[in-house]
């Protein structure tokens with residue numbers, strides 16, 4: 153019995169390591185279907201009609217060409233990861249392969265361009281740009297010498313300054329941020345009321361100003377300051393009620409009665425976070441709040457989708473942005489707030505990826 157169990161568990165282990173070793177096929181295939189515009193081609197205004205690879209290809213390449221068999225191989229694999237639903241039409245004749253058609257699942261639909269020209273597709277593309285891909289074989293270097301991010305080792309400079317010199321990368325980065333931020337902000341504005349009564353609000357690291365734009369739709373009397381690096385705000389569109397201010401959060405942050413910050417602390421070291429939060433503290437009146445929305449790690453490690461998405465994001469931060477930037481637990485955030493002078497702390501779990509962290513002066 154023991155031998156059978158050992159053989160069975162060895163067999164499972166060999167299978168599991170094969171799956172892990174081949175895992176790169178998953179994100180690269182996701183990138184491929186985004187590059188080929190497959191989600192928009194299937195969606196077609198909400199029809200989401202199951203289509204064969206030949207039919208999808210004829211929409212993607214109206215003038216013809218392409219290899220439907222290879223497209224189908226990609227669609228099948230991503231079906232296994234929940235991106236597509238597969239519809240099999242078996243003729244009953246075993247000598248023929250069944251006809252396979254594909255529609256989008258809820259996960260696949262996140263890649264469809266919406267009425268505001270947004271989706272998660274630019275986020276997928278952003279993560280697979282050449283400069284980022286060059287960093288991935290160097291993850292182990294973050295262990296051997298965390299002074300330099302793998303991205304810096306691969307590209308000779310940090311990610312933000314690298315993007316800053318490449319307008320197309322900066323543009324894609326901003327579009328990626330918007331695609332992720334807009335649905336998150338909808339959820340937060342529905343479920344969190346900590347912005348009620350705020351008159352002047354600064355969004356630190358606000359990128360193109362999407363978070364403020366949405367906050368102002370719900371709170372039109374708020375005076376919004378979108379604060380980011382000068383080269384980033386230079387490309388930001390004008391938004392009614394929002395002033396774009398270029399600067400460096402490590403030097404100073406414009407004064408306001410509340411500060412919003414999304415996806416910023418994660419990419420910095422503990423000392424850098426403390427410096428940013430101290431500048432927030434200086435910019436706020438007594439009772440003023442820093443409202444930070446960041447991924448928050450659970451204490452325990454498990455195999456849930458949430459824990460995996462958060463732990464995988466942690467390795468992304470280490471590789472691309474900051475070898476000692478990181479995803480943190482709720483308690484680590486609370487301690488950071490205390491070290492910067494904020495005596496009060498509350499956490500709100502509304503969205504599954506980002507937690508709202510309230511630090512009050």
Ligand SMILES: C[S@@+](CC[C@H](N)C(=O)[O-])C[C@H]1O[C@@H](n2cnc3c(N)ncnc32)[C@H](O)[C@@H]1O
Nearest residue numbers: 329333357358359380381384399400401414415
């Ligand atoms: C991960 S993005 C988050 C953008 C936006 N808050 C969102 O969630 O969509 C981090 C932002 O921090 C900005 N940033 C980086 N260094 C900065 C600095 N020293 N001062 C101000 N902003 C900075 C970047 O330009 C970028 O827009």
